[in-house]
Amino acid sequence: MTDHDLVRAARARLTQAALGLARAALCVAGLALIPLQLYAYPLILVTVGVPLLLLVTALARRYTGFFRRWASRVLEVDIPAPYRLPVNRGPMTRVRTIATDPATWRDLAFLPVNAIVGVLCGVLPAALWINGVLGFVYPVIWLDHGRVYYVAIGYDTPGNFVLAPLLGIGFLVLAWWATPRAARLHATVARKLLAPSTTAALTDRVRVLADSRADTVDAQAAELRRIERDLHDGAQARLVALGLSLGMAEELLSRDPKAAQELLAEARQTSTQALAELRHLVRGIHPPVLADRGLDGALRALALAHPLPVEVDLELAGRPEAPVESAAYFAVAETLTNVAKHSGATAAWVRVRHAGGRLSLMIGDDGRGGAEAAEGGGLRGIERRLAAFDGTLGIASPVGGPTIVTMELPCELSSVKTSSSSGTA
Amino acid sequence: MRVVLGEDLVLLRDGLIRLLEAYDFDVVEAVDSGPALLKALVDHRPDVAVVDVRLPPTFTDEGLRAAIEARKRVPGLPILVLSQYVEQLYARELLSDRGGAVGYLLKDRVSDVRQFVDAIRRVATGGTAMDPEVINQLLARGARDQPLTTLTPREREVLSLMAEGRSNGAIAARLFVTEKAVGKHIANIFGKLDLPLSEDDNRRVLAVLAYLDRV
Numbered sequence: 001m002t003d004h005d006l007v008r009a010a011r012a013r014l015t016q017a018a019l020g021l022a023r024a025a026l027c028v029a030g031l032a033l034i035p036l037q038l039y040a041y042p043l044i045l046v047t048v049g050v051p052l053l054l055l056v057t058a059l060a061r062r063y064t065g066f067f068r069r070w071a072s073r074v075l076e077v078d079i080p081a082p083y084r085l086p087v088n089r090g091p092m093t094r095v096r097t098i099a100t101d102p103a104t105w106r107d108l109a110f111l112p113v114n115a116i117v118g119v120l121c122g123v124l125p126a127a128l129w130i131n132g133v134l135g136f137v138y139p140v141i142w143l144d145h146g147r148v149y150y151v152a153i154g155y156d157t158p159g160n161f162v163l164a165p166l167l168g169i170g171f172l173v174l175a176w177w178a179t180p181r182a183a184r185l186h187a188t189v190a191r192k193l194l195a196p197s198t199t200a201a202l203t204d205r206v207r208v209l210a211d212s213r214a215d216t217v218d219a220q221a222a223e224l225r226r227i228e229r230d231l232h233d234g235a236q237a238r239l240v241a242l243g244l245s246l247g248m249a250e251e252l253l254s255r256d257p258k259a260a261q262e263l264l265a266e267a268r269q270t271s272t273q274a275l276a277e278l279r280h281l282v283r284g285i286h287p288p289v290l291a292d293r294g295l296d297g298a299l300r301a302l303a304l305a306h307p308l309p310v311e312v313d314l315e316l317a318g319r320p321e322a323p324v325e326s327a328a329y330f331a332v333a334e335t336l337t338n339v340a341k342h343s344g345a346t347a348a349w350v351r352v353r354h355a356g357g358r359l360s361l362m363i364g365d366d367g368r369g370g371a372e373a374a375e376g377g378g379l380r381g382i383e384r385r386l387a388a389f390d391g392t393l394g395i396a397s398p399v400g401g402p403t404i405v406t407m408e409l410p411c412e413l414s415s416v417k418t419s420s421s422s423g424t425a
Numbered sequence: 426m427r428v429v430l431g432e433d434l435v436l437l438r439d440g441l442i443r444l445l446e447a448y449d450f451d452v453v454e455a456v457d458s459g460p461a462l463l464k465a466l467v468d469h470r471p472d473v474a475v476v477d478v479r480l481p482p483t484f485t486d487e488g489l490r491a492a493i494e495a496r497k498r499v500p501g502l503p504i505l506v507l508s509q510y511v512e513q514l515y516a517r518e519l520l521s522d523r524g525g526a527v528g529y530l531l532k533d534r535v536s537d538v539r540q541f542v543d544a545i546r547r548v549a550t551g552g553t554a555m556d557p558e559v560i561n562q563l564l565a566r567g568a569r570d571q572p573l574t575t576l577t578p579r580e581r582e583v584l585s586l587m588a589e590g591r592s593n594g595a596i597a598a599r600l601f602v603t604e605k606a607v608g609k610h611i612a613n614i615f616g617k618l619d620l621p622l623s624e625d626d627n628r629r630v631l632a633v634l635a636y637l638d639r640v
Binding site for chain 2: 268293301304305
């Protein structure tokens with residue numbers, strides 16, 4: 001470590017200690033929120049309590065939010081806010097949600113604990129630093145005939161002139177060691193109290209799963225109905241017609257060969273149409289090229305068939321599981337269809353990567369922007385279907401463009417390398 | 426004319442054999458899997474092969490891979506690939522060695538027996554047979570391409586028939602015009618697309634396909 005680094009590190013520690021001291025003051029100030037909140041509840045009976053409670057709760061949540069963010073920065077972990085959302089914006093609903101939310105009461109419990117821990121973790125390192133410096137200052141005061149004690153050693157023993165600075169160094173080393181640890185300790189305690197409790201996290205998870213499962217079941221039922229209808233009105237009807245034409249041709253063959261020939265030609269045409277319809281249907285269920293070539297080939301094939309030039313940039317070390325692969329494919333396909341229909345873009349791109357156990361897909365275009373996942377819209381539908389796999393969808397689309405849609409799906413890749421279509425992309 | 430057939434569905438395989446034999450083709454071997462197909466193609470070196478894209482053991486694009494591999498080992502081996510669906514990606518892979526003598530058709534096309542047999546013969550003699558659906562996709566994609574938009578509707582028709590691999594005579598018959606008129610249209614098309622006009626039919630087809638694939 002060079003001198004320069006040492007100075008910089010020392011400055012960082014000292015800043016940290018100073019901030020800890022400031023935080024200690026903030027922790028004590030936070031205690032004021034306890035009576036404020038508790039007074040607001042009985043006041044609900046006389047109406048003024050309602051706005052008061054909403055105001056005080058908002059204030060308290062900002063306060064705990066600050067500590068949540070600070071602790072998440074110190075510990076480098078994500079600390080989600082545990083609050084329940086009110087079902088509507090009515091004041092009484094909000095009051096009821098706040099009052100019945102366990103997180104409200106956990107916040108309240110956090111305040112005194114935070115005051116004690118915050119003061120200890122803030123004052124202790126600062127005191128150590130100050131004591132360390134005093135170890136060098138006191139011998140000077142002693143020389144000036146100051147009659148004061150440093151820790152437990154006095155001004156009257158000559159040896160103490162050496163001992164005091166040594167003790168000071170000891171304090172400084174201790175301060176150096178303790179400063180970051182005190183902050184971490186405080187942050188750990190804050191996290192314990194401010195992060196959603198295991199029960200709350202599980203409840204939340206169950207709600208998300210129940211929602212996404214209901215969506216999935218709905219979507220699947222609708223899909224099956226569509227397939228049934230398509231088969232019934234399409235290929236099935238055509239096969240009936242085909243049988244009819246063939247039967248009649250058989251009948252007519254000896255009596256009127258010319259008419260039989262016409263019927264046969266008709267039958268052939270019907271069979272072609274039936275095949276075309278089946279092909280269309282199969283593509284919508286599971287595109288053959290996806291089965292053949294995985295996401296790589298399927299997305300390239302998609303790009304080739306797209307009316308706009310689409311650049312595909314895909315780097316995957318293997319193939320995701322089939323259902324995830326299919327979901328990812330259809331999500332990209334539908335997004336690209338949206339691009340062609342609504343964006344007014346002249347070009348689009350697709351980027352696919354896998355990192356940290358997540359498959360990430362990005363689709364961008366140079367169109368007019370302003371895309372959003374409106375209820376009943378295509379993007380909302382994609383979001384719902386991705387949710388079945390715990391996937392997420394994000395949209396960045398300022399008015400005027402460009403638009404970037406980001407999707408993430410948690411999944412593992414099978415180690416089999418996708419046999420890439422060599423040099424043809 | 427000696428033919429190797431690669432098709433795993435018995436119903437279709439028997440049908441194809443019957444059809445081919447009715448038109449005096451000699452089916453030297455009919456196989457039902459990718460590895461067997463590759464071996465048959467390399468061993469027999471047939472005049473033409475008719476191959477289904479999807480074959481065992483993987484039931485993916487085994488047939489296409491065998492065809493491409495066989496053409497690597499026996500350059501210019503004429504192969505007609507049949508599929509339940511068409512993908513431009515696969516058409517591009519088949520055409521990528523620029524050797525010609527390839528075909529890529531929807532299975533549906535076998536129902537028009539005469540056209541189908543025509544396509545086999547064309548591929549066997551070094552020509553090309555691309556499914557109209559491939560060409561449609563290519564043309565739809567080229568909708569923004571400046572030179573393509575300057576073509577007259579008639580010239581577009583000629584262009585798509587030519588891209589499918591049809592000879593001038595066949596195009597003339599199809600459009601009820603003289604071969605000379607077709608020749609004039611083709612000269613105009615090549616002028617507008619700025620392609621070198623070759624005397625050789627096959628080379629012309631490949632030039633048009635390469636052009637369409639690029640836009």
